Each structure stands twice: as structure tokens, then as C-alpha cells.
Amino acid sequence: KITRLVATTTSAPAAQSLAVKVRRAADAEDNIFVPLVNKGDVLPASGQLQLKSGAMLKAGMAGYIGFEVFQVEVPDRVDLNLCIGLLRIEGADLPPDLVIRIGDPIIFGWHMSAGGVLRASVTLPESNNLVLPTKHFYAPQAAEISYNGEEGHAFTQAILARAQEEWGDLAAAVGPNAGPDLALLKARIEEQNEILEESRGDAEAVRRISEEARFIRQEAARIEAKHQSAVLQRRLGKVVAAYNRIGRGRAEESDNKIFDDLSMRAQKIIDSQHESTHAAARLCLSQMRRLFLSVAWGNPAYVEAWFDRLAKDSWLYADKAAFAAMLAEGAALREKSDHDGLRTLVEKMLEARLSLGASDTVNDLATVVRG
Known part of the structure; x- marks a missing residue:
């Protein structure tokens, strides 16, 4: 549930759409966005998100409950959007003996000024509307990434390599069915690589290249959305190959059976060619990856x-x-x-x-x- 109040004092339009990353449901394996403001909304604005805890947090214990705020440009792909803030409530922030349990209601209050400054509060309705301290606020990359020198060059080179890898997966999945769009994306990646090699020492140019790489990945996601069955088939093949190579020989027989059952279920869904079932296929893939990682992390090598x-x-x-x-x-x-x-x-x-x-x-x- 979302409650939004818009102030009527000196106003300005929001320059970007902002949202909080949440889990779709307590037993879901995917994240979605819940909007705070949409681009063009009148600022200042305030509101409340009625959420639930997806983790248990005990006073004084390790762990946290986090609220990630994103600048949203690709609503259907959380990973291609820019995280502009992360608010964490840690065990040390809770009063003695307090426990936040999975499913407990949490109110995320927010206010955005006309200048775009976001402030937030966290309230626990079932603990006498206790307002928790919000001292652990991070801007994930704004203050950390330096585009100067060789490290800035290496960071941006890696982002372009990620874009190239995603382009390769998309090309392998879709093939000529994507038309000229994939060729144009490849040309953009190659162009940015050339510009990067010519921009050593120019921090601002390198920063712009990293932004362009993100836009390229966003465009790839839009193409991907038109060819979901082919893309899901490619991802299924990759996770099965990785599990067979790294995990199967070390896993319990019961784990192998669970993995194979999920694989067969995902394949059946993909073969059905029904767009409405793609979410179920993605859930199977998510569960398969989680099982793969649980087995792989037990392998010292x-x-x-x-x-x-x-x-x-x-x-x-x-x-x-x-x-x-x-x-x-x-x-x-x-x-x-x-x-x-x-x-x-x-x-x-x-x-x-x-x-x-x-x-x-x-x-x-x-x-x-x-x-």
C-alpha cells in the first residue's frame, strides 16, 4: 500500500522517477519496484510505503533490513537501474530485546524536497509505532567511484565488457530475429571501447562512457523483452551447464533431483510459448541458481x-x-x-x-x- 501527500508550497517537477526495491511476496524469488515519485511529479512531496519485513532482525545481533532507493529507467529490470541510496536498520539500532520477525509490518516514510533531497524514516507499528534511527545511509557509488587514472579506466572497461557479454548472450539467444537492433548495439559498444582507449586521463570522458554502457545495457533489456522464450532458453542452458560442470558431482542426490525437476519444469514452461508463464520460468531459474550456489560454495576450489x-x-x-x-x-x-x-x-x-x-x-x- 502506498500513501502519498503532495505539498502546495514552492514547487518543482521531479527530474527522475524514484522507487524502492522490494520482494514481490514473502516466498517470492524476485524483486520489483514500488514507486516513490514519478518523473514530472510535483515536489516537494511526502508519503508512506506500507511494507513487511522479509528478514528476522534481533537487537544486538548481526544482520540488517535494507531499503534501497533507485532512479528508475527500466522498471522491469532492477539490475539496470541506478541505486542512489541505501538505508540500513541494523541489529545494533534496535532497543534491547526487540525482535523484528518476517512478516512484521514496517512503514517507510519519505519526504522529497523541491531540490530533490530525499529524507526517510522507518516506523514499526507493532512496537508502539517505534521510530527507528536512520543513521546508516549510504550512497552506493556516488562518493566511491573515481574515474581518474588506470583504475577508472579499468572500472569502465569492465562495465563495457559486461555490456559485451550481455550482447553476446542476447545475440546467441535471438539470432537474426532481432533485426538490425543487435548490430547497432554492437557498433555502440565498439565505439565506446575506442573512445575509452583515446580518453585515458580524462575522468569526465571516462565517466560518460560508463553511463553510455549502462544505456546500452538498458536498450539490450528492451530487445530482450521482445524475445523472452529464446532468452529464457539460453539462460536455462547456461545454468544447467554450470551445475553439471561444478556442482553435480559434489551435490547430494536429493539436490540433483530437485535441480533436474526444476529444469524440466522450466523447459516445459518455455516450450509452451505462453508469455503469461514466463514469470514461472524465471522463478524456476532463480531457484536453480540458488541451489547451484549453495553446492558450489561448498567446493574449496x-x-x-x-x-x-x-x-x-x-x-x-x-x-x-x-x-x-x-x-x-x-x-x-x-x-x-x-x-x-x-x-x-x-x-x-x-x-x-x-x-x-x-x-x-x-x-x-x-x-x-x-x-
């Missing part, structure tokens, strides 16, 4: 491969001292063959890195659920 990959990409870490400390810790854990410790460290490194998409947690399930 898989974890070590991730550590080696992250260790090479120093440009992904804004805090160089913390990055160096993590590398030293990883080397020590390897020396001791502490596989559990290395797995925990790699998870920490994944959380600490800068994002090539919208935010580092963009593909994680939201910790709040639509009310």
Missing part, C-alpha cells in the same frame, strides 16, 4: 577461484588499506587450509567491492516485502 579473481581487481575496492588486509588474511587462511574462513572472507570481499551494475546488492533478494 570454487571459493579459491573467486578469491583469485577478486585479488586481481584492486580497482573494485575504494578502501585500498582494507583490500590489502583482506588479501593478507586470505593468504593466511589458504596457508592453514581454512576453507570455511576463506569462504567467509570471499563473501566479505564480494560485499565490499564496487558494483558494475546499480548496487553491490542489486541482485540480492530485498529484505522488505510489498505490503
